[in-house]
Amino acid sequence: QSVLTQPPSASGTPGQRVTISCSGSSSNIGINYVFWYQQLSGTAPKLLIYRNNQRPSGVPDRFSGSKSGTSASLAISGLRSEDESDYYCAAWDDSVSGVVFGGGTKLTVL
């Protein structure tokens, strides 16, 4: 049982816009930054979004992050086949003084 809640799966067709939600609480997302990670099959996770909505250099602007209250979202526009991956949200949690992750969302490009 993950502290942050994500849908286990999401899907879309090429060119579509998809969003992945991440729900938390007042001790994590509600007061701290949210980070998103992409994990392609068989590889280490890679930072996709930091501080709620900032993209590291090299991450396409098709990826965007947002936060409202105790929830956050990752949006992917212009979906491409190479976006098929697992996506994880993460945040610091004041109640455990540590980092907590969502359970991950498997994105399928149909």
Next chain:
Amino acid sequence: QVQLQQWGAGLLKPSETLSLTCAVYGGSFSGYYWSWIRQPPGKGLEWIGEIIHSGSTNYNPSLKSRVNISLDTSKNQFSLNLTSVTATDTAVYYCARSPLTSVRGVIKTGWLDPWGQGTLVTVSS
């Protein structure tokens, strides 16, 4: 470009101690937290803990009694020890760098970049 390279024993018996080391190449060792994360086969990510160059640590409460993270600043390396392993500790273990983030004057992490390549550790009798 900072790179992390990790190594350690991949097969352990129950009750043994897991030991992994992560070397940092191409960047400063100070000014960051250095983290360990694990991922059981087919499951999600679990944060294990972190250490900063001063030696201060934060651990996942569920693992705290068995975990020790240490660092060797002379070699730009940090290590993970997890004692009394069982089959439930079977996972791919990753190391990662954690830039410091200030939230209302308090340092917090969650920002993990870059990551090591991962080490599969299997616990089996």
